[in-house]
Structure formats: structure tokens, C-alpha cells
């Protein structure tokens with residue numbers, strides 16, 4: 001994944017490094033390049049043409065498949081279903097112009113904060 005900078009709020013762009021960096025960033029660049037593409041030759045372009053609602057539904061289906069695998073013990077199947085989830089998640093972000101860096105930044109901010117401590121702080125605020 002890339003370092004974070006002031007561009008973290010910008011929409012994703014196909015110009016981002018397509019040959020180096022974390023696979024999620026490289027995949028996001030490929031996905032971004034499919035906007036306006038031919039739905040007959042690109043599954044991503046087909047998803048974009050169907051809109052965020054359909055993409056969200058596909059993400060939900062893939063998530064359920066990952067959940068089902070999560071209840072079993074087959075790591076290879078879980079890895080494949082997880083890859084499907086991540087791909088469809090990236091497509092959904094791209095459909096909304098949400099740059100992956102924005103999500104990486106959110107995760108970075110949470111690193112080092114225990115989920116238990118974070119929940120306690122939230123409960124105090126409520």
C-alpha cells in the first residue's frame with residue numbers, strides 16, 4: 001500500500017502505479033481503468049455499468065460465501081472467497097470515487113488502538 005499524503009481524499013485515478021506496490025493498490029488501478037470500458041470484455045466495466053446498488057449486492061453475495069467458508073476449515077477456499085470480497089469491495093469504492101488510500105488511512109489511524117479500548121471510549125461519549 002502507498003504512503004499517505006494530502007491526496008488521500010481524491011477520487012481514484014487509473015494513472016496510479018500499475019506495476020509496483022501492494023497488490024490491492026495495483027488491482028485498484030486496473031479497476032479504475034475500466035470506467036467507461038466495454039462490458040462485453042471487462043467484468044469490472046459490466047459492474048460499473050450496472051451501478052453501485054448491483055455492485056453492493058454482488059459484494060454481499062461474495063461476503064456471504066466468505067462467511068460460509070469461514071465456518072468450515074478450508075483455508076484455500078477461504079482465501080479464494082476473500083479475494084472475491086476484496087475485488088468487489090474495491091469495485092464498489094471505485095464506483096463511488098472513494099480512493100483506497102482513504103480507507104488505508106482510516107486503518108492506519110486505528111493501528112495501535114485496542115478495539116476494546118476504542119469501544120469503551122465510545123460508550124463514555126454516548
Ligand SMILES: N=c1c2ncn([C@@H]3O[C@H](COP(=O)(O)OP(=O)(O)OP(=O)(O)O)[C@@H](O)[C@H]3O)c2ncn1[C@@H]1O[C@H](COP(=O)(O)O)[C@@H](O)[C@H]1O
Pocket residue numbers: 027030031034041042043044045058083084087
Ligand atoms: N479479481 C478479479 C475478480 N474476482 C472475481 N471476479 C469475477 O467476479 C465474478 C463473480 O462470479 P459470479 O459467478 O458470482 O458472478 P457472475 O454470475 O459471473 O456475474 P453476475 O451475472 O452475477 O453479475 C466472476 O465473473 C469472476 O471472474 C473478478 N473479476 C476481475 N478481477 C480482477 O479485475 C481485473 C480486471 O478484470 P476485467 O474488468 O474483467 O478485465 C482482472 O485482471 C482481475 O485482476
